[in-house]
Amino acid sequence: MSEHTTPSQHQRWIKYGLNVAVLILATLTIIILVNWMGYRHFQRFDLTRTRQYSLSPQTTNLLQDLDTDITVTTFYSAGSAQSGLLQRVDDLLAEYTRRSTRIDVKHIDPAASPELRDKYITKLKTRYQSELDKASGAFGDVAKTYDAIRQFASGQVQTLPGILVELPASDRTTPLLFKQLVEIFQRLDDSLTNAQKQIESAMKESMPDYQGAVAVARRPLTQLSSGVLDVAVERFQRAVNDPNMPDKAKDALLGLIKPYKDMRLQIQDASGRLDAVETPEYDRVRNSLMQSNCVIVTIPGEQAKEHADETHGVVVLTLDEIYPNLIRAEMTRGEVMPEEGYKGEETITGAILRLTLRHNARVVFINPSPQSVLSGRGNPQISFMQVAERLRRMNFDVDEWQPGGSMGPMGQPMPPQPAPVAEEGETLVYIVLPVPPPNPQRPTQPMGPMIAQAVKAHLDAGQPAMVFAAPSSMMNFGQPDPLVEMIKPYGLTIDTGRLIMRHVPGRNGQLQADNQLILNTWPTDHAISKAASGLQGLMLQAMPIELSSNPPEGEHLWPLIESPADTWADTDYMRPAQATKGEDDPTGPFVVGAAVEKDKLRLIAIADASFAVDGVTQYGPRDLFGNTLFSRFPGNSEVFVNSVYWLAGLDRLIAPGARTQDTRRIDAVSRPAMLAVWWITVAGLPAMCLAAGMIVWVVRRR
């Protein structure tokens, strides 16, 4: 019979405590494992109405059409202060990989894996080999020049003391110069050796700083040439001209001048070769990689060779370029506007397009004004820099033709260039800006008919064009706009004598006419405007376009832009605020932009000259540096760019882009309504809860 003993309190503690500890440990292990798995393999569902956190149809189309592999390498360290931003970039790239098997995302943490970083950099460096070979060649030449300098210097150290004895005792300056020269030449070898060591050490880096090495190489050359040789030659010359100088000394000095001048020429030659070392793309890539905060988009090397442009098949995007305002928000833990979310996708999609999009299309703005619409000095009310930049990112060559001549860098008049013509197999898109009406006080050659003739010939050649029109009072004097007349046969009649107006509340509360029209809807008949759905647009000088009800056979007409229904077209557009809606004034909605297609011909007319100017496309809240955070009217830029895609025959690119999102906003709330809502939400509803609680308390007390 066995004897049972009751365990002591201590034994019970150990027994059950251990049991619980093991169970808790097992639970923790399972939970950690489950979370690890969940973190590595997850699914995301975007429940926003516009799929704000999913890729846009434009990107999806692009990814479906990819015929090349794309590698996207993130080059930043995890766990930095910008972890939220990095997570956002990672999430965005994960969306790309989910949509296409052609996209491969690699992550390199330069701090955690320096070997991986160096290996990647070495591989990337080979893309710039042709650029770098030239630079290496220049450094080879410099090494030879350094050797020549050394020989020259050691020769001078031997020669100068011999000449010194020939100099007259009265001359005190030349011996001093000789002494200084000897000292400099003796030290020269050290400074050249130092420079060479610095260059060699720079070249041994995984990604050498070529521009830095050029500066190091140039420094002793410049010092020797301008600081020593120039002075010596000038002083030798002066000494030779000294009447007190003995002939023997003169001969010796004259004998020195030639080798000094030769040396100077040799140095200038080497400096010239260093000047030719240009590695701009490589430098940009290197600087971004050194900062370790970038994403690198690449196509395979062999395809990069086919792609004979300056990208070398590599596009480096810094985090600041991908999410500019998010970086600032991250640092301040501030909120960002929802409209800013599109930038990451637009930038990365833009980079992929830049590497893969092949087309032979060029865009030329026909600008009758001598003031450029594409230069940085442009007036935002007339310049088109924002849309031009978007087109350049899509590999379009964007240029300008000023038939009346242009202004030079110093404001001097430059003669006009001949009209650009499409080359064989090229699609040349003309963007025709309105021609100002002829000024009777300054009779010059009228540009209108000349431009109209050029555009007509362009269209007749089957090339596309987009024509802008501006209101013109000359219409009332029987002088119609030649461009407007030119597009009439295509079924588009622009009434340049009327401006579209609508009533808005004025300062005194009364309604007044206004020509600024905010567009919230776009016609859905054509992909161009359909893709802008949900985006807000703005028109400042809109005029009605009448579409022919009986277009020529085979011709198709589509409205692209329409004014709101509560508008009218007024002839009194010079003083819009004082205009009143007359009984005869036609009422809206009016077509303001339209597209025409007939066989190969494609033409778009927009009856608002300011539709795509920077003042409209870049209008929006600005940061402290004056940069636009996001456009209030992104519809304008979207319709313009889509129009160019269509004109260039790149229909596949027309789809709602990343920035196409319907950000719904709270309508105007009047002061009394706001006050009422304040009372109801902050006091009324809580008071009701309190009252219910009091009732419960009273009832239960009974």
Place this chain on the structure above:
Amino acid sequence: MSNTLAIARRELSSFFFSPIAYLVMCGFLMLSGLFFMLTVFATGQPAEMRNLFFWMVWILIIVVPAISMRLVSEELRSGTIESLMTSPISDVQVILGKWLGGLMFFVALLATTLSLVFVLALWSQPDYGPVFTGYLGLILVGGLYMAIGTFASVLTRNQIIAFLLTIFLILLLTVVTYFLPRLLPPEWSAAAYYLNVNEQYDDFSKGLIDTSNFVYFISGIALFLVLAVKALESRKWR
């Protein structure tokens, strides 16, 4: 299961019979209303509740412990736990029932803020997807905090201590895990960020449902409920 539901029902009704619960509800609604007016409701603002959800997660740090503090500690203080422990109900059922009852009350509390969505809808056309995910996320955050609160209330018969202990544990998962990654080496900081409740909730407030966020909250709830069960069980052998 029926035992669990019976306990949950009993807890829920006891909440509605307690005037303190109405006080909590009143305070929660007042704070939510205030943040709604200050951060969401203004002419031209995006018609979304994201800013309010951001603040609501912080408000829950006080509100949920106020609900959960009495779940078990009240039974411990009044001695009714003994009759519960001797009844044919397992510890798991007790803890699950208590947690579920508290969560149901929390959901009722949250439902009162739907009045703010109604106000928003009067002046705009909000996107209801992010509103739905925001509330779903709040329920998960509330569930996690309630599990922490249940665990804390098992540990002590003093409600105030249970309340403070819950807040302390929640602050570990919100404030400490926010600042800690800055002090840790990179390989550890990502894990510390992962533990942050607000980071995990962020996707829900945007309108995203991410399975990894679900895993985090569900496993967090499971962990603290297991701890609570074991803590309750330990009363038998301590």
